[in-house]
Amino acid sequence: MQKKRVVVTGLGTVSPLGNDLETTWNNLINGVSGVGPLTRVDSDLFPAKVAAELKDFNPENYMDRKDAKKMDRFTQYAMAASLMAVKDADLTITEDNAPRIGVWIGSGIGGMETHEEQYRNFQAKGYRRVSPFYVPMMIPDMAAGQVSIAIGAKGINSCTVTACASGANSIGDAFKVIQRGDADAMVTGGTEAPLTIMAYAGFSSMKALSFNSDPKTASRPFDANRDGFVMGEGAGILILEELEFALARGARIYAEIVGYGATGDAYHITAPAPAGEGGVRAMRQAIKDSGLQPEQITYMNAHGTSTPYNDKYESMAIKEVFGDHAYKMAVSSTKSMTGHLLGAAGGIEAIFSVMAISEGIIPPTINIETPDPDCDLDYVPDVARKQDVYAVLSNSLGFGGHNATLVFKKFE
Structure with missing residues (x-):
């Protein structure tokens, strides 16, 4: 069987460099760092003092407030990036094509913030004060699930969890779905919101993070004085399409995978x-x-x-x-x-x-x-x-x- 050709037609991201593709890309090619002082959690508790946090992210710019409250931050990021990617691709999902459009979004740890918050509720006030949305907010596949609901994509819906390879594995897996003919388009990528107390505690304890307190130089790949990574957050989503499907609808093509x-x-x-x-x-x-x-x-x-x-x-x-x-x-x-x-x-x-x-x-x-x-x-x-x-x-x-x-x- 001849392999289908697969092209990239849409891109969407929220990142430490900006809350859209244009801002993120411009800051990237201009050498702007998204690393700054750690503010999401109390930095006095940890030897790692810096992080690459999102700035001024408001989920209500992308979704209804009531819906956003039922999502962990990692799912909010995926929703924002996915909606931007679908818009960038000018992809219209209809009753006819929905079964051939899938979602495959990876996350390394899922809703860690929700887990920690709800465990504190349980300790303080018992199980009745644990949110009924706790489990669906926490599990890593919920980003893919919520995105599919929001855009109406009824094809294969999945989530690859392979730690720091989750996003790349998800894109590769989605690519193969289209290549073998099981979908015409896929919304795919990775999302993460790991700036939490326990994530910082765990990574600090294993000495994986940089303990350099200078945000300007803490993340320094390939430098002789590198001492660990700087934790970041955000989402990156691509729209992959089978070539003939993309050409038939006149899609703009960024590149081929x-x-x-x-x-x-x-x-x-x-x-x-x-x-x-x-x-x-x-x-x-x-x-x-x-x-x-x-x-x-x-x-x-x-x-x-x-x-x-x-x-x-x-x-x-x-x-x-x-x-x-x-x-x-x-x-x-x-x-x-x-x-x-x-x-x-x-x-x-x-x-x-x-x-x-x-x-x-x-x-x-x-x-x-x-x-x-x-x-x-x-x-x-x-x-x-x-x-x-x-x-x-x-x-x-x-x-x-x-x-x-x-x-x-x-x-x-």
Whole structure:
């Protein structure tokens, strides 16, 4: 059976860089950081003092107030980004096409804020004061569920939970649904709202977060003095469509998605496999799936978390996969500006990959001040680069040894 071609026709995001695509993209390519002092929770309780928070997000700009109150923050973010993406794609969902339009939105931890709040209610006042909406607000699949209800999409409805690879895995899984002919369009990506007391406690205890209290330099992927990631929040959603379906309705096409690779490290619950061995296999899988040669990849949006092991091993993995081309290819970590959006990272970074192709601009990596001999690739330091971008590879690597790689290319 011949594989269907799949294109990207709509984009939507709420992020630490802005509450829409245009603001987010403009801040990204101008090297603006979305990292600031931690305000969502009491920073005095934790050694990590900074975060990449959304600014001035009001769910009532996107949905009814009563509906918003029945959603955890992560679902509100997904709703906002999805509605913007559907509008951007000018996709009209009708009774006729609804069964062929699906939703696949990932989240690493779901409604953690709701869980913590309702547990406090239970401790203080017993089970009768726990919200009847507690369970449907908390479970990670509810973002996909609520979006499908809001837009009337009746096709496959799913949620991939693979820690920090959730968004990328969801996009890859949605891509394959269309490619094999089971849907004509998919609303897909990732969402996360992890800025809560217990998330900060857990990540601080395991020393995964940066304890650098300077918001300007705390997120510094590939820098020799990196000391951990900066937690962020938000959502990134793409509209994927089968090519003929998109052309028939005259859709604007940003790029084509052509490759997906997914592997497991089978090594450790949090640490990446030595030399990024699992990432090597995921990248090779995705490139093979795409039908491209490694030398055709113009730019790579790296996972680039600003943690000591990830950045070293990911750089090693890139060199293993690309050989000499690793030094000719642009590689950047947009987490230097957005922070790490956990399960939403793959969604927003897929958007950045698509925009790099569409706009001919490669986003920079900011905050590389001290070179690391283990990280010696072209990380596009500080200043965005204008050039023709033919194909982009995007990596997402998650706790549990989950590795996901996506490949996008210029639509021809």
